[in-house]
Amino acid sequence: MGASNVHFLIWILCALCLRSSLSSGFSPDDNFLIDCGSTSNVTVGGRLFQPDGFFSDNLSNPNGKFVSTASKVSSSSPLFLFSHLFQTAKVFETTSEYNFKIKKQGRHWIRLYFYPFVYENFNLSLAKFSVSAQNITLLKEFQIESGSIIKEYSLNVISSNLVLTFTPMVNSFAFINALEVVSVPNELIPLVVPTVEKIVESLGNRALETVARVNMGNETVPPSNDTLSRLWVADGPFLMHNNQAVAGRFVSNLTRVNMTTDSEIMAPRSVYGTATQLGAEPDANANINVSWSFDVDPGYEYLIRFHFCDILDLSFGSLFFNVFVNSWMVKDHLDLNNVTSGIMGAPYVLDTIASSIDSSKFKISVGPSSFHEYSAAILNGLEIMKISDSRGSLDEPPFDLHSKNSSNVKVGLIAGLVAGLVAAVLVTLVVVLCRRRRKAGLVGYLKEEENFGVNGREGNYVIGSVGYKYPLAAILEATDHFSESLVIGHGGFGKVFKGMLRDNTEVAVKRGASKSQQGLAEFRTEIEMLSQFRHRHLVSLIGYCDEQNEMIIIYEYMEKGSLKDHLYSSELPSLSWKQRLEICIGSARGLHYLHTGSTKAIIHRDVKTANILLDQNYMAKVADFGLSKTGPEFDKTHVSTAVKGSFGYLDPEYLTTQQLTEKSDVYSFGVVMFEVLCGRPVIDPSLPREKVNLIEWVMKRKDRDELEEIVDACIVKQIKLDSLKKYVETAEKCLAECGMDRPTMGNVLWNLECALQLQGDERSSHGKESSSQADLSNHWEVSVLTTQFSTGSAVDIAGISMSKVFAQMVREDMR
Numbered sequence: 001m002g003a004s005n006v007h008f009l010i011w012i013l014c015a016l017c018l019r020s021s022l023s024s025g026f027s028p029d030d031n032f033l034i035d036c037g038s039t040s041n042v043t044v045g046g047r048l049f050q051p052d053g054f055f056s057d058n059l060s061n062p063n064g065k066f067v068s069t070a071s072k073v074s075s076s077s078p079l080f081l082f083s084h085l086f087q088t089a090k091v092f093e094t095t096s097e098y099n100f101k102i103k104k105q106g107r108h109w110i111r112l113y114f115y116p117f118v119y120e121n122f123n124l125s126l127a128k129f130s131v132s133a134q135n136i137t138l139l140k141e142f143q144i145e146s147g148s149i150i151k152e153y154s155l156n157v158i159s160s161n162l163v164l165t166f167t168p169m170v171n172s173f174a175f176i177n178a179l180e181v182v183s184v185p186n187e188l189i190p191l192v193v194p195t196v197e198k199i200v201e202s203l204g205n206r207a208l209e210t211v212a213r214v215n216m217g218n219e220t221v222p223p224s225n226d227t228l229s230r231l232w233v234a235d236g237p238f239l240m241h242n243n244q245a246v247a248g249r250f251v252s253n254l255t256r257v258n259m260t261t262d263s264e265i266m267a268p269r270s271v272y273g274t275a276t277q278l279g280a281e282p283d284a285n286a287n288i289n290v291s292w293s294f295d296v297d298p299g300y301e302y303l304i305r306f307h308f309c310d311i312l313d314l315s316f317g318s319l320f321f322n323v324f325v326n327s328w329m330v331k332d333h334l335d336l337n338n339v340t341s342g343i344m345g346a347p348y349v350l351d352t353i354a355s356s357i358d359s360s361k362f363k364i365s366v367g368p369s370s371f372h373e374y375s376a377a378i379l380n381g382l383e384i385m386k387i388s389d390s391r392g393s394l395d396e397p398p399f400d401l402h403s404k405n406s407s408n409v410k411v412g413l414i415a416g417l418v419a420g421l422v423a424a425v426l427v428t429l430v431v432v433l434c435r436r437r438r439k440a441g442l443v444g445y446l447k448e449e450e451n452f453g454v455n456g457r458e459g460n461y462v463i464g465s466v467g468y469k470y471p472l473a474a475i476l477e478a479t480d481h482f483s484e485s486l487v488i489g490h491g492g493f494g495k496v497f498k499g500m501l502r503d504n505t506e507v508a509v510k511r512g513a514s515k516s517q518q519g520l521a522e523f524r525t526e527i528e529m530l531s532q533f534r535h536r537h538l539v540s541l542i543g544y545c546d547e548q549n550e551m552i553i554i555y556e557y558m559e560k561g562s563l564k565d566h567l568y569s570s571e572l573p574s575l576s577w578k579q580r581l582e583i584c585i586g587s588a589r590g591l592h593y594l595h596t597g598s599t600k601a602i603i604h605r606d607v608k609t610a611n612i613l614l615d616q617n618y619m620a621k622v623a624d625f626g627l628s629k630t631g632p633e634f635d636k637t638h639v640s641t642a643v644k645g646s647f648g649y650l651d652p653e654y655l656t657t658q659q660l661t662e663k664s665d666v667y668s669f670g671v672v673m674f675e676v677l678c679g680r681p682v683i684d685p686s687l688p689r690e691k692v693n694l695i696e697w698v699m700k701r702k703d704r705d706e707l708e709e710i711v712d713a714c715i716v717k718q719i720k721l722d723s724l725k726k727y728v729e730t731a732e733k734c735l736a737e738c739g740m741d742r743p744t745m746g747n748v749l750w751n752l753e754c755a756l757q758l759q760g761d762e763r764s765s766h767g768k769e770s771s772s773q774a775d776l777s778n779h780w781e782v783s784v785l786t787t788q789f790s791t792g793s794a795v796d797i798a799g800i801s802m803s804k805v806f807a808q809m810v811r812e813d814m815r
């Protein structure tokens, strides 16, 4: 009886929780709000902060000394709101860890509150310490002498525990006034954001630090006005002056904003309803920009998010404008009415990644588009988030690009030479660009008593771009509401549609069936893989959409469909032997790049003819990265994982040991090679028993030296015996029982080039054309290479066209 009463009570409490969370829009699964060193509860901005001990079930608390003060944060500070939290602190004299039990993995905010005061023999201004979480350095040798500061980070938590470590420097100590660990909605941070040169950057596992979160219109928006309890500071102090006067005007109309639940997560109505505006009057500020200036640490990349909402009631002129970061054009001729599909007052968010290689300021500007007389510009909100670097740090001086890259890049011999050349170019670049010093002060996202200097040097090295995440409406339009007549493929994942974007780009739209956990993981993997690895022989990502529980990936459209369709069971004309060889070479090159193009090998795990696609020129591209895995680290030789892949293509060694290496892809590629040669499915139950399994059958025939019997009848007359022998010998090596005995993809590539040479030198006109293209792209890729190095992204080394080099070397080999 007693027990059931208790249950009833819990039920009511839960129902109440649910209610209050529904009304506030987003209810975080993890919600630790701790007033460190306190003995009583404190409510700040409608949220309850509790003493350290309260969470003891789900949090192991480090020991520390409690200290307190009677003094308060200055009432002119935007942080005055948090005064109560700043009155106590916890002090650590040795390395100390908070260990949070996490209910739901994914992105979390970590907010750290600091306010140095004096208590007995502790002068908190003297504390000097580092803070790290989940191997990410958040603060390094941090010291705050005066004022107050809130540091906000967002981390992708990938285990059921989050450990936050405070490490005092020698002879010093650490402290913390208050602490938050709170779940962030998935929609808030996109998986990928492309930079200039269309290199999409993955944000998946990168940590972010909020450097600025600003509300235009010069009004501070308190956490209580935001479902996600963010503080948006007024933009006044960041505005740049132009001949003593601020160019922009502050405008406000909260009722005009048309919010949706999605936009509520991006920013609250209070942010969209105010703005700083420029122009649209015959006389005023005809041809100038309005600009804001922000301090940043050189050497880091930043995610910059612009919030727009047309709250103007323009009686004159129109709203068309340009958006800049430093001198880099993020968007020209932005037409808010168009991007919001004509819905009045709908918010619009624009993301870009910019890196500040040699600049300690970002100048953010909007200015009227020159296409229109009397046009206006507007900005409603802005966020700047620092992205953790490849060392997993958010607070360290830039590192030496040269020494890191030259030791880690794992490539073949020729590519190695190329890399050496690039490294030489880089050294020059690094010397030129890195004449910088580390800034002494700290740029907190909310630092009190900030000196907002505006005459800082402008960097000329900002790069960035926009686009990535497509609205569902655009995809519905492109695919005629997922019309069955546009279906071009089916897979385990769902259907693939042909689509046409507004700018007439043809695309393939893969729509995930249901948001199962498995599907979701594959969806994310695919986007992350494709965004990091760009290569001529890998299918390119154009964008994605995860609105309304959809899992949609948009790829470049591959006109000729899959290799499989061209081999059997279709009406398509059969491919010539040379075409088949070129397709094998292309796909081998794509896989070789995956295996060697970055410091960690990527294993595709699902190599098969259905996943090799052909463009209008029959150029092969490897597709479908849903199962891909990062390969073994240098010190290990394999990764253990549950067996996944396609029947008939699976590496028998992987099946028995569950240990995955690049050589599993090599095995599957061997199967593909025989499928290509024989023009029949890998498993064909309709055939006589001895022929059902292609590989078993081929192996028997091969032993009896009856090679020509297995070859696809359509091509048997074209093939030269030497070429065939080389090809079969290579494919056979790929199928070796033991992974160690199989060649690398680089080796396979070499042998395929060789088989092509042996088939004969008389290149088709198509072949000549593509080799001269290769010459051009060679130059192009080398120059991209340098940029990519400097932004720390994946590098296309293996993809550098080696046709000519190969042709020459193979010829020498033949002699």
Ligand SMILES: *[C@@H]1O[C@H](CO)[C@@H](O)[C@H](O)[C@H]1NC(C)=O
Residues within 6 Å of the ligand: 039, 040, 041, 050
């Ligand atoms: C703080 O609030 C919690 C939850 O409302 C309550 O259980 C606890 O007793 C309070 N603690 C103090 C010290 O008031």
Ligand SMILES: *[C@@H]1O[C@H](CO)[C@@H](O)[C@H](O)[C@H]1NC(C)=O
Residues within 6 Å of the ligand: 054, 055, 056, 057, 058, 103
């Ligand atoms: C600790 O976690 C359990 C289970 O997730 C939850 O029921 C409980 O409310 C949590 N306790 C605190 C203090 O958050």
Ligand SMILES: *[C@@H]1O[C@H](CO)[C@@H](O)[C@H](O)[C@H]1NC(C)=O
Residues within 6 Å of the ligand: 118, 123, 124, 125, 126, 145
């Ligand atoms: C605390 O340390 C700061 C920084 O060194 C110093 O300016 C201040 O005078 C010290 N306060 C006290 C009470 O010792």
Ligand SMILES: *[C@@H]1O[C@H](CO)[C@@H](O)[C@H](O)[C@H]1NC(C)=O
Residues within 6 Å of the ligand: 134, 135, 159
């Ligand atoms: C942190 O790094 C250690 C050693 O490098 C590693 O064993 C551990 O798994 C890492 N933890 C997380 C959460 O990444």
Ligand SMILES: *[C@@H]1O[C@H](CO)[C@@H](O)[C@H](O)[C@H]1NC(C)=O
Residues within 6 Å of the ligand: 218, 234, 236, 237, 239, 246
């Ligand atoms: C912004 O608002 C603050 C405080 O309300 C005011 O002191 C400041 O002058 C304003 N800034 C501008 C540029 O008008």
Ligand SMILES: *[C@@H]1O[C@H](CO)[C@@H](O)[C@H](O)[C@H]1NC(C)=O
Residues within 6 Å of the ligand: 253, 254, 255, 256, 313
């Ligand atoms: C604010 O917008 C609403 C809706 O568009 C409009 O009716 C109202 O006049 C506007 N208010 C001002 C002060 O411009």
Ligand SMILES: *[C@@H]1O[C@H](CO)[C@@H](O)[C@H](O)[C@H]1NC(C)=O
Residues within 6 Å of the ligand: 258, 260, 343, 344, 346
């Ligand atoms: C607000 O936007 C929705 C679409 O998101 C639209 O259906 C609705 O009509 C809009 N409301 C107003 C008042 O414009």
Ligand SMILES: *[C@@H]1O[C@H](CO)[C@@H](O)[C@H](O)[C@H]1NC(C)=O
Residues within 6 Å of the ligand: 219, 220, 221, 222, 225, 270, 271
């Ligand atoms: C906060 O929200 C309330 C009501 O939603 C609104 O009246 C107020 O103006 C908002 N405050 C700010 C600073 O926007």
Ligand SMILES: *[C@@H]1O[C@H](CO)[C@@H](O)[C@H](O)[C@H]1NC(C)=O
Residues within 6 Å of the ligand: 287, 288, 289, 324, 326, 327, 328, 365, 367
């Ligand atoms: C606005 O800023 C951009 C980038 O700095 C610059 O190229 C452009 O000339 C500026 N426009 C005006 C009118 O000053």
Ligand SMILES: *[C@@H]1O[C@H](CO)[C@@H](O)[C@H](O)[C@H]1NC(C)=O
Residues within 6 Å of the ligand: 337, 338, 341, 342
């Ligand atoms: C947006 O612009 C495109 C191309 O300029 C045009 O076709 C389309 O009709 C516009 N949409 C709206 C809602 O204005």
